[in-house]
Structures are given as C-alpha cells and as structure tokens.
Amino acid sequence: MKITIKEVAEKAGVSTATVSLVLHNKRRISEETRKKVLKAVRELNYHPSRVARGLVLKQTGNIGFVLTEDHFLRSEPFYTKIFLGTEFETRNSNYFVLLSTIPTEFSDEEPLPRYIVQQNIDGLIVAGKVPLKFVEKISSLNLPIIFIDYYPPKGDYSAVLIDNIHGGLLATQHLIDLGHEKIAFIGGDIEHPSINERLIGYKMALEKYGIQFNADLVVTGEKSTSKENGFNAICVLMERGVEFTAIFACNDAMAIGAMECLKKRDIKIPKQVSVVGFDDIESDIFHDPPLTTVAVPKFDLGIEAMKLMRDLLNKNIRKNKKILVPVELVVRQSTARLQA
Amino acid sequence: MKITIKEVAEKAGVSTATVSLVLHNKRRISEETRKKVLKAVRELNYHPSRVARGLVLKQTGNIGFVLTEDHFLRSEPFYTKIFLGTEFETRNSNYFVLLSTIPTEFSDEEPLPRYIVQQNIDGLIVAGKVPLKFVEKISSLNLPIIFIDYYPPKGDYSAVLIDNIHGGLLATQHLIDLGHEKIAFIGGDIEHPSINERLIGYKMALEKYGIQFNADLVVTGEKSTSKENGFNAICVLMERGVEFTAIFACNDAMAIGAMECLKKRDIKIPKQVSVVGFDDIESDIFHDPPLTTVAVPKFDLGIEAMKLMRDLLNKNIRKNKKILVPVELVVRQSTARLQA
DNA sequence: TTGAAAGCGCTAACAC
DNA sequence: GTGTTAGCGCTTTCAA
Numbered sequence: 001m002k003i004t005i006k007e008v009a010e011k012a013g014v015s016t017a018t019v020s021l022v023l024h025n026k027r028r029i030s031e032e033t034r035k036k037v038l039k040a041v042r043e044l045n046y047h048p049s050r051v052a053r054g055l056v057l058k059q060t061g062n063i064g065f066v067l068t069e070d071h072f073l074r075s076e077p078f079y080t081k082i083f084l085g086t087e088f089e090t091r092n093s094n095y096f097v098l099l100s101t102i103p104t105e106f107s108d109e110e111p112l113p114r115y116i117v118q119q120n121i122d123g124l125i126v127a128g129k130v131p132l133k134f135v136e137k138i139s140s141l142n143l144p145i146i147f148i149d150y151y152p153p154k155g156d157y158s159a160v161l162i163d164n165i166h167g168g169l170l171a172t173q174h175l176i177d178l179g180h181e182k183i184a185f186i187g188g189d190i191e192h193p194s195i196n197e198r199l200i201g202y203k204m205a206l207e208k209y210g211i212q213f214n215a216d217l218v219v220t221g222e223k224s225t226s227k228e229n230g231f232n233a234i235c236v237l238m239e240r241g242v243e244f245t246a247i248f249a250c251n252d253a254m255a256i257g258a259m260e261c262l263k264k265r266d267i268k269i270p271k272q273v274s275v276v277g278f279d280d281i282e283s284d285i286f287h288d289p290p291l292t293t294v295a296v297p298k299f300d301l302g303i304e305a306m307k308l309m310r311d312l313l314n315k316n317i318r319k320n321k322k323i324l325v326p327v328e329l330v331v332r333q334s335t336a337r338l339q340a
Numbered sequence: 341m342k343i344t345i346k347e348v349a350e351k352a353g354v355s356t357a358t359v360s361l362v363l364h365n366k367r368r369i370s371e372e373t374r375k376k377v378l379k380a381v382r383e384l385n386y387h388p389s390r391v392a393r394g395l396v397l398k399q400t401g402n403i404g405f406v407l408t409e410d411h412f413l414r415s416e417p418f419y420t421k422i423f424l425g426t427e428f429e430t431r432n433s434n435y436f437v438l439l440s441t442i443p444t445e446f447s448d449e450e451p452l453p454r455y456i457v458q459q460n461i462d463g464l465i466v467a468g469k470v471p472l473k474f475v476e477k478i479s480s481l482n483l484p485i486i487f488i489d490y491y492p493p494k495g496d497y498s499a500v501l502i503d504n505i506h507g508g509l510l511a512t513q514h515l516i517d518l519g520h521e522k523i524a525f526i527g528g529d530i531e532h533p534s535i536n537e538r539l540i541g542y543k544m545a546l547e548k549y550g551i552q553f554n555a556d557l558v559v560t561g562e563k564s565t566s567k568e569n570g571f572n573a574i575c576v577l578m579e580r581g582v583e584f585t586a587i588f589a590c591n592d593a594m595a596i597g598a599m600e601c602l603k604k605r606d607i608k609i610p611k612q613v614s615v616v617g618f619d620d621i622e623s624d625i626f627h628d629p630p631l632t633t634v635a636v637p638k639f640d641l642g643i644e645a646m647k648l649m650r651d652l653l654n655k656n657i658r659k660n661k662k663i664l665v666p667v668e669l670v671v672r673q674s675t676a677r678l679q680a
Numbered sequence: 681t682t683g684a685a686a687g688c689g690c691t692a693a694c695a696c
Numbered sequence: 697g698t699g700t701t702a703g704c705g706c707t708t709t710c711a712a
Binding site for chain 2: 118141282
Binding site: 004005006017020021024026048051052053054055056057175258287 | 688689690691692
C-alpha cells in the first residue's frame with residue numbers, strides 16, 4: 001500500500017501538519033524538526049498523493065496539450081519536438097501533460113477533449129494552428145490558455161511565437177547579400193499568420209536594400225505547405241515565365257519540393273538557383289544539397305510555453321503575455337553567390 | 341465555480357449518496373428518482389470531480405504511455421499513430437493518457453517518469469523496444485504493464501504484438517508467387533524480436549516452397565533499421581557478389597534506402613529487382629515506384645493495448661494475455677513477376 | 681429504495 | 697514553532 005502523510009508523521013514523531021509544512025517550505029520550521037521529517041520521508045520513500053492534494057487545493061496538476069491530428073502526424077518531428085520541450089519542462093514544476101489531438105476539421109458538434117470538459121486540467125497549451133471554432137469554444141471556458149506557433153485572428157491571448165518576421169528578413173537578406181535580386185517567395189496558406197509574417201520579413205528585406213517588390217515572384221495559392229505544393233509552386237513560377245535566381249520557401253517541406261522540381265528540370269542548385277527554407281526539420285541535412293534554412297528552436301518553444309503557463313498559474317505575471325522566440329539562419333549548401 | 345454533487349442532490353431533492361448511486365448504476369434506484377437526478381445532472385452540466393473520486397477509489401484514472409525519444413521523434417508517424425489509437429480508445433473508458441519519453445540510452449541512474457515514481461497512474465503502456473534496465477525497473481513496481489510491438493526477452497508480460505512471422509511469410513510468399521527464388525533479406529538489428537520474427541517468416545516461406553535458404557542473401561549487420569542502413573545493406577550484398585532478383589526489407593525505411601541504392605546503380609525496380617517492405621508508413625505511396633509492403637495497423641495496436649489495459653484493471657482477464665494483431669500484404673508497384 | 685455519516689490523504693486556519 | 701481540526705467532493709457501508 002502507498003505510504004501516507006500519517007505514517008511519515010508518526011515515524012518522525014510530529015503531526016501531519018508539520019510534515020506538510022516542511023514539504024512545502026511554509027512558515028518557519030525548526031531545523032531539527034525539518035531534518036527529522038525529511039529523514040522519515042526519505043526512509044519511507046514517501047510521495048504525497050497528488051489526488052488528495054488536488055482535492056484540497058482545487059487544482060489537478062495537469063496541463064492539457066492540444067494540436068490537430070494533421071500536425072501530430074506530420075512526418076517531420078516539428079510538433080512532437082515542441083511537445084517534448086513542454087513535457088521536459090514539466091519536470092521542474094511537477095505538472096503532468098495530457099496530450100490529445102482534435103480533428104483538423106473541427107465542426108460545431110465536435111466534442112472538446114474530455115479533460116477539458118471534465119475540468120481535469122489547470123491550463124491548456126495549444127500548439128499550431130487550430131480551427132477557429134475550437135478557439136471560440138475554449139475561450140469561453142475561463143481556462144488559462146497558451147498558444148504556441150499560432151495566434152488567433154481575434155482576441156487577446158498568451159502565446160509563444162516564432163519570430164517569423166525576423167526569420168523572413170534573415171533569409172531574404174542572406175540571398176541579397178549573395179547578390180540575388182530576383183528572389184521568389186513560395187508559401188502555401190497565406191491565411192496562416194506565420195506564413196504571412198515570413199512574407200512581411202521578405203518584403204522588409206527587399207525594401208531595406210531598395211529592391212522593387214514584384215508580385216509575380218510570389219506564389220501563395222496553395223492550401224498547405226507540403227512538399228507537393230512546393231513542387232507545384234515552382235511549376236506556377238515557370239508557367240508565369242518570370243525570371244528568378246533564388247527562392248525563399250516559407251518552410252522546409254516546400255523548399256524540398258521546390259528543389260525536386262528544379263532538379264527534374266535540370267536546374268542546378270545552388271549554381272543556377274539558390275534555395276532557402278524555414279524551420280530546420282532534421283532531414284534537411286540529408287538532402288542534396290543540404291538546405292540553407294532558418295532554424296526554429298522547437299524544443300524551446302515547448303519549454304517557454306510551459307514556463308509561461310507556470311507563471312500564469314502562479315499569477316506571477318499578467319495575462320496575455322507574448323514571447324517571441326528568436327530564430328537563426330543556418331547556411332548550408334543550397335545557396336551560393338549569384339553567378340555573373 | 342465547479343458544480344458539485346451536493347448541488348445536484350439539492351436540485352434533485354435527494355441525497356448525495358443517491359446521486360452517486362444513479363450515476364454509477366449501482367443498486368436498484370426507482371425509475372422516478374433516477375430521472376430526477378439525471379435531469380438535474382443535465383441541467384447543471386455536472387461532471388464528477390475525478391480528483392475527489394480518485395481519492396476515495398484509490399485510483400488516478402491515468403494511464404502512462406512510454407516510449408523512447410528516438411521512437412517518438414521518428415519521422416514516420418508510426419508510434420504517434422499507436423499513441424493516437426490509445427488516446428482514442430480512452431474515450432470509451434474515461435481514462436487519461438500521460439505521455440512521456442525516456443532516453444534511448446537508459447542508464448541505471450536515469451529517473452523513471454515522475455508519474456510512475458509518484459504513483460499517479462493506474463497502469464503503464466510501453467510502446468516499442470525499450471532498454472532492459474527500464475523494463476527491470478518498472479517490473480518491480482507491481483504496476484499493470486502492457487507492451488506494444490515489443491516483448492522483453494525475460495519474464496512474462498501482457499502485450500499487443502504485430503504478427504511479424506505471418507507478415508514475413510506473406511511478403512516472401514508474394515515474391516515466390518511472382519517466380520522469385522533468389523530473395524535477399526535485409527534487416528538491421530537482428531536482436532530486435534520483431535525483426536527476427538520477420539526473418540523467421542521469410543525462412544518459413546522458403547521452406548514451404550522447397551527453396552534452399554542461402555545465408556549470403558541475408559544482411560543483418562546494421563544496428564538500426566534506417567534508410568541509410570537499407571542503402572548500405574545493398575552495398576554489402578553487391579560486394580558479396582551474390583545474385584538476387586528480389587529483396588524483402590525488414591521495414592519500409594530500409595526498403596526505401598535499398599531502392600535508392602538500386603536506382604543509383606541503374607537497376608530498375610521492379611523490372612530487374614522486386615522490393616517488399618514492412619510497416620506501410622504513409623510516404624510509401626509517394627515513392628517511385630510505390631512500395632509493396634506488409635501493412636501494420638498502427639492505430640489498432642494502440643486501441644488494442646488500451647482495451648487490454650482496461651480489462652486488466654477491471655480484472656476481467658487473467659494477467660499476461662498476449663494479442664497478436666494481424667497484418668496485410670499491400671501490393672503496389674515495387675514488385676513484379678520475374679523476367680525470364 | 682433512500683439517507684446519514686464516515687473517511688479517502690492532504691492543507692490551512694487557528695489555537696496554543 | 698507546532699498541533700488540532702475542519703473540510704475539499706466523492707463513495708460506500710449501514711441503518712431506516
């Protein structure tokens with residue numbers, strides 16, 4: 001049977017209240033009693049029951065972690081890494097994470113994850129873009145929420161976001177530094193705030209260097225940012241007959257698709273066309289040529305979210321704080337100086 | 341504030357005991373009271389507190405789900421699908437799943453996941469191969485455990501396993517049916533029970549058709565079953581100078597690596613060499629040619645494990661039951677009749 | 681068939 | 697500085 005606080009108290013020759021006090025560093029406890037108690041705790045290998053604790057404290061000690069099925073099943077370990085960061089950080093705070101997915105198409109009748117309905121979490125972390133319907137439902141719940149890598153179009157929320165604008169700027173600037181001026185931007189779903197921000201960064205870089213923005217170089221028709229759509233985006237560019245010497249793809253998947261399309265047409269990378277991606281998914285390195293990209297610290301995103309959640313729950317901070325996680329340009333072999 | 345059983349009782353004009361009784365279909369309750377109570381529950385949108393319930397019932401309602409970091413971060417959504425199956429199935433039983441990873445190298449000092457140490461789960465599901473040290477630690481805990489897709493070399497456990505032998509048989513038989521006799525087997529880590537079983541299936545098929553087993557056709561030196569190692573395995577085969585017209589790769593990753601190696605040497609698939617994989621990871625279909633493989637129902641593995649866990653916790657079954665989940669041959673375009 | 685009451689393990693007033 | 701005690705929300709005997 002599990003050891004209870006009572007047994008610890010008995011063994012240490014104090015009251016249960018004292019044990020509790022010692023364990024939570026509350027009030028002043030004489031050094032002597034503290035030692036006695038700690039010794040008993042150690043010897044009995046006592047771990048307080050979270051359940052009993054939760055009952056009196058009116059908290060569960062659980063944090064919900066939600067993302068869409070699509071995102072969870074993505075082949076690059078992007079969201080899984082974010083989750084891992086969160087899970088890792090809980091170790092510093094004694095929370096547990098309940099992971100669940102929601103359908104990518106979230107209809108009105110769709111039930112919320114049970115742990116939300118049954119109020120079995122103290123806070124909710126939402127990773128990646130989720131349907132608006134879902135955001136609406138959870139917003140009305142009076143539950144601390146933190147978004148990661150997504151910010152709903154309406155409302156004010158706590159969030160941990162990627163510094164997409166700066167990333168877009170870095171990527172584009174890198175290409176300009178290499179002498180490129182005809183830089184294409186390919187991005188799926190422009191509705192997605194992140195993609196849009198990367199485009200903004202792209203435009204900012206152009207402006208900074210006095211290069212005229214050319215809408216023909218921008219392809220954002222696709223619905224999602226998949227490899228296939230990267231491939232297609234290049235086809236679109238070709239059909240338009242617009243000239244380009246470099247490509248900034250809004251993410252690595254699209255960059256890889258784009259590279260495949262270029263290869264198929266016997267266009268050499270980076271000799272004829274330079275390519276920059278965004279995200280730094282692991283497999284980038286194994287591609288030929290290895291992809292220059294903007295690295296996103298996925299693990300950190302998860303860590304920051306959990307830290308923010310902890311602060312939020314402890315009321316250490318005001319609500320709706322935003323954290324912008326910095327990104328970094330990783331230069332590999334898919335970009336090169338413009339050939340004369 | 342959250343609605344409690346007291347308020348429901350008041351509203352229904354009964355005692356809290358009665359409400360509890362109704363909610364759990366215990367004892368005989370008059371149809372009338374039952375209706376009154378249920379109405380109040382609905383109107384107040386009452387959900388019993390799991391925490392309070394857990395305290396008296398001495399259970400947490402949580403199930404732990406553990407896998408190694410490596411497996412969780414694998415780029416094919418193999419284990420994530422298994423997890424999703426488990427998570428999905430919990431909806432029928434009101435358990436929650438706590439997911440955590442353990443280091444792939446699990447040393448003696450490595451701490452167990454906190455929810456295990458703190459006894460905050462009622463049972464543990466372990467997916468994929470895990471270090472022996474970990475198995476030993478959790479085995480001594482008197483905690484219901486279910487293994488998925490892995491069976492420890494020592495001891496007796498409950499497990500949900502893939503029918504690897506049958507899968508190996510199916511794959512090999514398919515090749516033999518197409519006229520092949522010189523069939524190579526490439527598998528990494530032969531220590532892994534699953535791989536070994538697939539090899540057994542391979543041998544069984546050969547025997548069944550009276551084809552002599554040739555050890556030169558078997559490559560199992562690699563440490564892991566990665567794409568790279570699939571590539572390497574073919575190189576090994578080539579160096580040996582052994583002739584083969586078909587390859588049974590122990591999983592899709594290796595099959596894909598093998599195909600890349602063949603392509604690089606201008607060997608046509610399936611015209612010159614047929615290739616069969618195992619697992620049916622999503623991206624198989626997008627390969628050129630689409631890969632013939634043995635499909636593993638990942639989602640089902642997760643579901644079965646959770647069902648088994650539930651039965652185990654409800655003592656509906658004896659301990660150490662094993663479930664063998666059937667596999668299916670999916671014929672695509674990487675295999676063809678042997679050319680005369 | 682239903683209700684009263686005890687108690688699960690813990691924390692936090694409050695008393696000493 | 698430490699102990700006593702009430703009570704968190706629920707289930708379950710036992711009595712009515």
